[in-house]
Amino acid sequence: MRPVGSKYLLEEPLGRGATGTVWRARVREDLDARASGDGHTLGVIPGAAVAIKVLKEELATDPDVVMRFLRERAVLLRLVHPNVVRVRDLVVEGELLALVMDLVDGPDLHRYLRANGPLSPVAGALLMAQIADALAASHADGVVHRDLKPANVLLASVDGPDGGTMHPLLTDFGIARLADSPGITRTAEFVGTPAYVAPETAEGRPQTAAVDVYGAGIMLYELLTGQPPFQGDGALQILQAHLSQRPERPRTMPEPLWTVIERCLEKDPARRPSAVALATALRTVAAGIGVHASVAEIEAANAVAMLLTPPPQPTPAGSEDPTLPRGVPSSADGWSPSAPTEVLPQGGYGQAAGAASAMNAANAATLAGFAAPAADPTQVLPAHGAGDPTALLPQSQGMGPAGHQGRGLGQPADPTAVLPQGQLDGPHPWESQLRAARSRNEQTQLGQLGEFEVDPFAAPPQVAPAPYRQQQARAQAQPPQAAQAQRGRPQVAPPVYRPEPEPAPQPARRMAERAPERAPEREREREPEPAPRRERAPRRRHHIPGSGCLKFLLVLIVAGFLIWEFSPLHGWIDHIVATVEGWWHQVSNWFQQITNTANKVKHTVNQIPGAGSNGG
Numbered sequence: 126m127r128p129v130g131s132k133y134l135l136e137e138p139l140g141r142g143a144t145g146t147v148w149r150a151r152v153r154e155d156l157d158a159r160a161s162g163d164g165h166t167l168g169v170i171p172g173a174a175v176a177i178k179v180l181k182e183e184l185a186t187d188p189d190v191v192m193r194f195l196r197e198r199a200v201l202l203r204l205v206h207p208n209v210v211r212v213r214d215l216v217v218e219g220e221l222l223a224l225v226m227d228l229v230d231g232p233d234l235h236r237y238l239r240a241n242g243p244l245s246p247v248a249g250a251l252l253m254a255q256i257a258d259a260l261a262a263s264h265a266d267g268v269v270h271r272d273l274k275p276a277n278v279l280l281a282s283v284d285g286p287d288g289g290t291m292h293p294l295l296t297d298f299g300i301a302r303l304a305d306s307p308g309i310t311r312t313a314e315f316v317g318t319p320a321y322v323a324p325e326t327a328e329g330r331p332q333t334a335a336v337d338v339y340g341a342g343i344m345l346y347e348l349l350t351g352q353p354p355f356q357g358d359g360a361l362q363i364l365q366a367h368l369s370q371r372p373e374r375p376r377t378m379p380e381p382l383w384t385v386i387e388r389c390l391e392k393d394p395a396r397r398p399s400a401v402a403l404a405t406a407l408r409t410v411a412a413g414i415g416v417h418a419s420v421a422e423i424e425a426a427n428a429v430a431m432l433l434t435p436p437p438q439p440t441p442a443g444s445e446d447p448t449l450p451r452g453v454p455s456s457a458d459g460w461s462p463s464a465p466t467e468v469l470p471q472g473g474y475g476q477a478a479g480a481a482s483a484m485n486a487a488n489a490a491t492l493a494g495f496a497a498p499a500a501d502p503t504q505v506l507p508a509h510g511a512g513d514p515t516a517l518l519p520q521s522q523g524m525g526p527a528g529h530q531g532r533g534l535g536q537p538a539d540p541t542a543v544l545p546q547g548q549l550d551g552p553h554p555w556e557s558q559l560r561a562a563r564s565r566n567e568q569t570q571l572g573q574l575g576e577f578e579v580d581p582f583a584a585p586p587q588v589a590p591a592p593y594r595q596q597q598a599r600a601q602a603q604p605p606q607a608a609q610a611q612r613g614r615p616q617v618a619p620p621v622y623r624p625e626p627e628p629a630p631q632p633a634r635r636m637a638e639r640a641p642e643r644a645p646e647r648e649r650e651r652e653p654e655p656a657p658r659r660e661r662a663p664r665r666r667h668h669i670p671g672s673g674c675l676k677f678l679l680v681l682i683v684a685g686f687l688i689w690e691f692s693p694l695h696g697w698i699d700h701i702v703a704t705v706e707g708w709w710h711q712v713s714n715w716f717q718q719i720t721n722t723a724n725k726v727k728h729t730v731n732q733i734p735g736a737g738s739n740g741g
């Protein structure tokens with residue numbers, strides 16, 4: 126069993142996703158109460174089973190992600206709702222970042238659907254109503270999930286008077302935002318799942334809580350039909366479908382439920398209902414389409430459109446730091462002078478994590494553990510107000526250099542701050558590293574653009590990213606020679622505009638760039654862990670002229686050899702040759718016989734007296 130931090134032991138992997146591997150783990154029996162706080166009263170018991178999501182190394186070694194991890198721990202820890210998998214702890218240990226969650230004993234909804242097929246309309250509506258409850262609570266708290274999909278809903282089995290029922294729990298809150306870092310140079314995958322991506326995300330427009338409602342609409346469609354509404358051969362095709370297509374109503378779908386789905390899938394986010402309205406509408410529909418529905422319930426379900434009202438002011442996603450009180454602009458991503466990053470030393474990531482670990486002398490690896498307030502589990506804790514008691518770092522609003530001394534919103538100076546006083550007034554030591562990470566990423570993007578004839582999501586250098594359709598129109602208007610020229614120069618795509626700090630549309634663009642290389646979702650589970658990488662050098666693509674043709678010939682030769690050796694073709698050809706030979710002999714014999722007979726006839730005729738002279 127592998128220890129994680131000083132409190133946990135990893136037992137066995139439960140599964141792997143795009144952002145990391147989830148392990149079944151256990152709280153150490155010998156957990157020191159002094160090191161962890163009062164674990165018992167906060168619901169974590171020594172020896173208890175937990176689930177730990179160990180983030181991929183490429184995320185854990187990314188400075189942006191590390192900082193977001195530290196900044197957003199409070200948000201993740203305070204999300205307490207009966208339909209949300211509770212995050213108990215966040216661990217930083219060397220180059221390891223991990224989230225400690227409640228262990229859910231049950232499959233995720235994706236697996237469940239694959240094993241059992243679609244749900245009935247009533248069951249689907251009621252299950253989604255609970256997910257909408259979770260979204261409503263998190264949106265009220267200023268947190269947008271951004272990666273809603275069946276794989277992120279876990280089904281806990283609950284014993285009830287009528288037998289077992291499934292209790293849906295939404296997980297992976299904040300992971301999309303954590304992983305959505307400009308410094309990440311991952312190329313084989315992206316954060317987000319094409320089948321569930323809202324049009325505004327695909328277009329690189331600002332995201333709000335409405336992206337979750339869109340994801341809920343897609344999920345509801347999938348729960349009831351077995352597959353998401355927009356399909357395609359590749360991620361780009363699916364993203365395009367989100368932008369331009371409207372799904373047909375499946376024949377078996379009850380009209381009121383279809384009304385709900387259609388409204389969730391509105392292309393214009395402002396026309397989508399709030400999560401609260403969605404939950405109410407789904408329960409109304411479930412009551413009205415059941416076999417025992419009363420006339421009043423049927424009428425209410427038929428009038429469901431009236432319930433699907435948009436929120437007055439949608440929660441922004443990504444443009445606002447959810448750890449801050451609402452309305453306080455975030456530093457987007459990366460470091461800002463007011464960012465609470467004082468645990469990070471100036472000497473590179475390895476030292477940074479080491480120093481972060483050094484914050485707690487007795488318990489070197491774990492940050493912010495078990496400190497979420499023990500509240501009524503049905504209640505979402507207030508987002509704002511007094512200083513977050515879980516915070517090891519101060520929150521960033523209104524902090525000048527003093528922020529580096531550990532002074533947060535109403536919090537005393539942090540005695541664990543490790544940045545020396547001399548560093549307080551100058552630029553943050555991580556600023557240059559973050560810039561370097563971004564520029565590395567830009568180079569990676571240029572390499573990536575070679576994959577496409579025209580990058581539909583690339584922005585012109587001087588303006589913010591143009592909408593996808595405009596880009597596409599421009600690509601179509603391009604003369605064939607120009608397109609040909611562009612094909613021949615994969616490395617020289619126009620420079621990608623990357624303002625400082627990053628704009629919200631950036632994640633979507635990266636997503637589209639990485640999309641074609643992404644392995645099918647389930648195949649990821651079988652992929653080996655990427656080799657450890659300390660340095661992220663810019664990736665360059667080298668093209669050897671004719672190498673494609675050579676490869677093709679080689680494959681052809683190998684395939685030919687294998688077919689010849691191991692298939693029955695060999696035998697068939699022998700058989701055909703033998704048959705043809707037999708025929709040939711037969712025909713030769715016939716010919717010989719005919720010739721002989723003709724000669725005999727001729728000879729006989731010549732024997733008849735006078736036959737030759739008559740003719741002469």
Ligand SMILES: Nc1ncnc2c1ncn2[C@@H]1O[C@H](COP(=O)(O)OP(=O)(O)OP(=O)(O)O)[C@@H](O)[C@H]1O
Pocket residue numbers: 139140141142143144145146147176210226227228229230231232233272276277279296297
């Ligand atoms: N709290 C938990 N308790 C039990 N199993 C869990 C828990 N969280 C995740 N799992 C399981 O671990 C596996 C991997 O989860 P993960 O969230 O990494 O995958 P994913 O949602 O498919 O990927 P991603 O969201 O990163 O794209 C899933 O099969 C899921 O069922």
